[in-house]
Each structure stands twice: as structure tokens, then as C-alpha cells.
Amino acid sequence: MTVRSSVVFRVNSRRFEVAGRDCLRTLADFLRRDLSLPGTKVVCAEGDCGACTVLLGGVSEGRLRYKAVNSCILPLYALDSCHVVTVEGLKDGESLSAVQTALIDNHAAQCGYCTPGFACAMTALAEGALAAGNDAISEKKARNGLTGNLCRCTGYDSILKAAQAIPLAGMTGLSERWHSDEHMREFVELRGRSVAIESGGIGVFIPATLADALRLKKSLPGLKIVGGATDTGVLVNKGVEKSVRVMSLAHVPELSQVRKDGEWAEVGASVTLDDLEAFAEAEAPELGRLLHVFASPQIKNRATLAGNAVNASPIGDLIPFLMVSDAELELKSAGGGRRVALDAFYQGYKKIDLRPDELVAAVRFRLPSTGSVTRLYKASRRKDLDISAVAFAARLELDGRTIRSARLAFGGVAPTVLRMKEIEALWTGAEFTRELVARASADLPVTPISDVRGSKEFRLRLCRNLMLKFADETLAGLPS
Ligand SMILES: Cc1cc2nc3c(=O)[nH]c(=O)nc-3n(C[C@H](O)[C@H](O)[C@H](O)COP(=O)(O)OP(=O)(O)OC[C@H]3O[C@@H](n4cnc5c(N)ncnc54)[C@H](O)[C@@H]3O)c2cc1C
Numbered sequence: 001m002t003v004r005s006s007v008v009f010r011v012n013s014r015r016f017e018v019a020g021r022d023c024l025r026t027l028a029d030f031l032r033r034d035l036s037l038p039g040t041k042v043v044c045a046e047g048d049c050g051a052c053t054v055l056l057g058g059v060s061e062g063r064l065r066y067k068a069v070n071s072c073i074l075p076l077y078a079l080d081s082c083h084v085v086t087v088e089g090l091k092d093g094e095s096l097s098a099v100q101t102a103l104i105d106n107h108a109a110q111c112g113y114c115t116p117g118f119a120c121a122m123t124a125l126a127e128g129a130l131a132a133g134n135d136a137i138s139e140k141k142a143r144n145g146l147t148g149n150l151c152r153c154t155g156y157d158s159i160l161k162a163a164q165a166i167p168l169a170g171m172t173g174l175s176e177r178w179h180s181d182e183h184m185r186e187f188v189e190l191r192g193r194s195v196a197i198e199s200g201g202i203g204v205f206i207p208a209t210l211a212d213a214l215r216l217k218k219s220l221p222g223l224k225i226v227g228g229a230t231d232t233g234v235l236v237n238k239g240v241e242k243s244v245r246v247m248s249l250a251h252v253p254e255l256s257q258v259r260k261d262g263e264w265a266e267v268g269a270s271v272t273l274d275d276l277e278a279f280a281e282a283e284a285p286e287l288g289r290l291l292h293v294f295a296s297p298q299i300k301n302r303a304t305l306a307g308n309a310v311n312a313s314p315i316g317d318l319i320p321f322l323m324v325s326d327a328e329l330e331l332k333s334a335g336g337g338r339r340v341a342l343d344a345f346y347q348g349y350k351k352i353d354l355r356p357d358e359l360v361a362a363v364r365f366r367l368p369s370t371g372s373v374t375r376l377y378k379a380s381r382r383k384d385l386d387i388s389a390v391a392f393a394a395r396l397e398l399d400g401r402t403i404r405s406a407r408l409a410f411g412g413v414a415p416t417v418l419r420m421k422e423i424e425a426l427w428t429g430a431e432f433t434r435e436l437v438a439r440a441s442a443d444l445p446v447t448p449i450s451d452v453r454g455s456k457e458f459r460l461r462l463c464r465n466l467m468l469k470f471a472d473e474t475l476a477g478l479p480s
Pocket residue numbers: 046047048224225226227228229230231232233234249269293294295296299302303304305306307308309310311315316317318358359360361385386387388
């Protein structure tokens with residue numbers, strides 16, 4: 001198979017091939033400057049406000065599946081073999097789409113700056129509802145689906161009403177409207193051919209096989225892996241990093257799967273948090289609930305579990321859960337592979353046990369067993385789209401009320417997420433009571449810092465209260 005030296009994607013009804021340094025530009029910039037499609041707005045350029053939302057259609061089971069994404073942090077190389085629909089592409093022939101009409105009929109815009117983003121996010125909601133066979137979008141679904149979009153003048157009531165008023169019956173979804181056998185054939189064929197672009201000091205690689213990815217990582221050790229780019233894209237926009245030599249694993253088929261392996265879950269490096277949420281709802285409901293309040297749909301449609309783990313933030317929301325679930329990282333290099341326990345992977349603030357020639361192929365964690373209790377808490381100033389001040393995860397294996405094993409982890413209290421190993425050892429074999437938890441919570445071995453998300457005293461109080469909440473909720477669920 002010949003290696004390609006450009007990325008190929010479609011925007012609305014046009015096909016593009018982009019090569020060289022342009023591949024590193026953001027989609028929002030490309031739409032507004034090169035394509036004169038100014039409907040897509042840029043406000044925060046950090047994935048927070050949703051003004052830049054567009055729909056990204058990727059190949060899935062012979063169809064294009066469209067999801068809302070933030071174009072301000074999405075590099076063009078991430079669009080390879082995909083179809084982008086912008087607000088200009090929502091129209092059905094000469095008529096406005098059902099979503100756009102619902103926005104007008106419900107007076108859901110004033111200055112209109114946020115409106116294209118809302119129109120695209122609502123179209124994604126409608127796509128999801130159509131795929132699920134629903135005939136309407138409930139208020140709850142509308143609220144959840146629009147957490148990634150901010151409006152500063154209309155007020156949200158009319159926007160939520162518009163979402164619920166979208167007439168799904170008889171509506172033609174984007175997957176049907178934009179379907180073309182010819183485009184699908186081309187995308188599938190392109191995904192089977194690796195991309196290697198090197199020019200003027202930049203490098204963009206999209207290997208089609210894991211073997212190719214590992215070979216590249218060996219020969220170009222400084223090569224940065226980019227997953228969903230939801231951390232990387234923000235850092236690039238802020239000028240904190242350049243990320244000019246990058247590798248995407250999006251076209252390596254075996255890294256895009258989430259599967260059960262006995263009592264373990266194995267989450268491939270490219271599985272998005274949105275797909276993980278669907279898996280977790282069935283297999284690890286507490287993780288499903290946590291993912292429900294993680295970022296926004298736009299972020300979850302791109303972000304990965306591997307990215308959250310490797311980013312190594314002490315307030316990474318998924319890390320405490322992974323720690324109490326005995327998570328391991330499946331690391332691969334051209335020379336072989338190894339598994340590293342996640343709590344050994346972190347060696348200091350953003351210091352990780354990952355060699356330059358290695359990549360994370362998958363994240364494995366133990367699924368909850370019958371008789372175990374897992375609880376996850378995220379304390380943030382806002383419920384939606386906010387980073388934790390403190391996060392707490394606990395998992396107990398119980399025989400009646402006797403603790404067979406305990407796992408506890410806190411985020412936001414130290415340079416890395418911390419396992420409470422001393423408390424875990426002390427609790428093993430003990431009876432689970434409120435007094436046991438209260439004693440441990442009064443003398444926690446954590447030293448949080450004060451910052452914009454809370455003072456150290458506030459954080460310490462949060463830790464104690466979350467432990468007591470955990471005790472009360474767990475005891476309430478145990479037979480008396
Ligand atoms: C608006 C917004 C809201 C957010 N909300 C939350 C939140 O609520 N909770 C939270 O925890 N985080 C949040 N984040 C942070 C971010 O979305 C997560 O950390 C996400 O999981 C990162 O995944 P990614 O695939 O996008 O990572 P990327 O940006 O692609 O990569 C992150 C890091 O991981 C490395 N990496 C990625 N994949 C691999 C691999 N396979 N092998 C080796 N290295 C790899 C990259 O090199 C990079 O250093 C938010 C971000 C934004 C912009």
C-alpha cells in the first residue's frame with residue numbers, strides 16, 4: 001500500500017486534500033479563513049463555550065456517524081477520512097433544517113453569536129435520538145446534550161424548548177442525507193493507507209497498523225501521540241506547546257475497541273469517552289455516572305481514557321476511578337510490551353513511567369464484582385463542564401460488613417492522584433462502620449494546595465466530608 005502525503009476530508013459538499021504545515025491548523029481557522037464559512041464562531045478557543053461546534057462524521061459500520069465536536073481545538077489532520085458538516089451545511093436543499101426552524105419558532109436567539117454552535121449541537125442530539133429510534137428529545141436529554149454550549153443573552157429556556165420541539169418524525173438524519181457509497185468507499189480505502197507528512201520541520205503521521213505506529217515511535221522518539229487533542233489542542237492554542245511532530249492512532253483498528261476480558265475491561269487508546277460511557281452504563285455504572293458529568297458531549301466525542309491517564313493531571317477525573325479499579329496501562333514498543341500498574345506509572349507531578357519509544361495501546365481496569373461497592377465523587381464549582389477541586393474514589397469488597405479489601409484514592413490533594421494505602425491496609429479485615437471512616441478522615445495523609453479552585457483548608461474539608469458521605473451512602477445500601 002502506498003503511503004499518503006496528505007490528509008483527505010470533506011466539508012459539506014466539498015472534498016479537500018491538505019498537506020504540509022497546514023495539517024496542524026485548527027478546523028475553525030480553516031473554515032473561517034480559507035473556506036469563507038464564518039458561521040462557525042470562535043470565542044474561547046479552549047473547548048469551553050461551544051460557539052465553534054460542528055458535526056464530524058466518521059466511518060462506523062458502513063455509515064457515517066455524526067458527532068458534535070469543538071472545531072477550535074481540532075487539528076486538520078484529525079479529520080482524515082471524515083466528513084464535516086458546518087452550520088452552513090445544515091440546510092436541507094434551499095430550506096432551513098428542522099433544527100434551525102425549531103430555533104426560530106421558539107425565539108431561541110438574540111445576538112445570535114452562539115446560535116450556530118447550538119444548531120450543530122442540537123443536530124447531533126437529533127442524530128442520536130433518530131439512531132435510538134426516539135420520536136422526541138426529552139428536556140433531560142436536551143439539558144445534557146447542550147452542556148457544552150454557552151449563551152450569554154437569550155437565556156436557556158427558549159433554547160431547551162427549541163430542542164424539545166424538533167420534529168423527529170419524518171426527519172432525514174445527516175447519516176442518510178449525506179450518505180454516498182462513493183465517499184464511503186474512498187474513506188474506507190484511505191483509512192487502510194498510512195499518512196506520513198514531513199516538511200519544513202513538521203511531521204504528521206497517521207499509521208494504518210500498530211506495527212507501523214511502533215516502528216515510527218522507535219525511529220522518531222520525540223514523536224507526540226495525539227488522541228482526541230482535547231488537552232493538546234488547548235495547550236497549542238495557548239502557546240504552551242507547539243506539537244509539530246505528531247502521530248494519531250485513529251486508524252489503527254485494534255486500538256479503537258473496548259471489550260470485556262473476564263473480570264477486566266480493556267479500553268483501546270483511541271476509544272472516545274462517549275463510546276466508553278455507553279460501555280460503562282452496562283458494565284461499570286458508577287463510571288457511567290461519572291462520565292455523565294465529565295466535560296461536555298463535544299469533548300467526550302473526542303477525548304480518550306488513555307489521554308486522561310497520560311496527561312497525568314492530579315485533577316484528572318478518571319484517574320481516581322482507575323486507581324481503585326487496579327488499572328494497568330498496556331504499553332507497547334517495537335521491542336515488545338509491558339503492563340504498568342497506574343499508581344506506579346505516576347512518579348511525580350506530570351512525571352510518568354513512559355519511555356520515548358513507547359505508546360499506550362490500552363487501559364485495563366477491573367470491572368465491579370458482585371459484593372463490591374464502588375463510589376466516585378467529583379467536587380467542582382459547577383456540575384457541568386468544570387474541573388474538580390477534589391475527586392474521591394472508593395471501592396470495597398465486602399463479606400457482609402467485613403471489609404475483604406479496600407481501595408481509596410483522592411485527586412486534587414497532591415502532585416499526583418494518591419492511593420490511601422495505609423488506610424486500605426488498616427481497613428482490611430475490619431468491620432465497615434461510620435466510626436472507622438470518621439477516624440480515617442480525621443487524619444488523612446494529604447497536603448492539598450490553595451489555588452483558584454479552592455483553599456487548602458477547603459480541599460481538606462471536602463476530602464473529609466466526601467469520605468463521610470461515602471460511609472453514609474454505602475451503609476444505607478447494606479443489609480442491616
Ligand atoms: C473544555 C474541556 C473540559 C474538560 N473537562 C474535563 C473534565 O471534566 N475532567 C477531566 O479529567 N478532564 C477534562 N478535560 C481534559 C481532557 O479532555 C481529558 O484529559 C481527556 O481525557 C484527554 O484525552 P485526549 O485523548 O483528548 O488527550 P490528548 O490531548 O490527545 O493527549 C493528552 C496527553 O496524552 C498523551 N497521549 C494520548 N494518547 C496517548 C497514547 N495512546 N499513548 C501515549 N500518550 C498518549 C498525549 O501525548 C498528551 O500528552 C477537559 C478539557 C477541555 C478542553
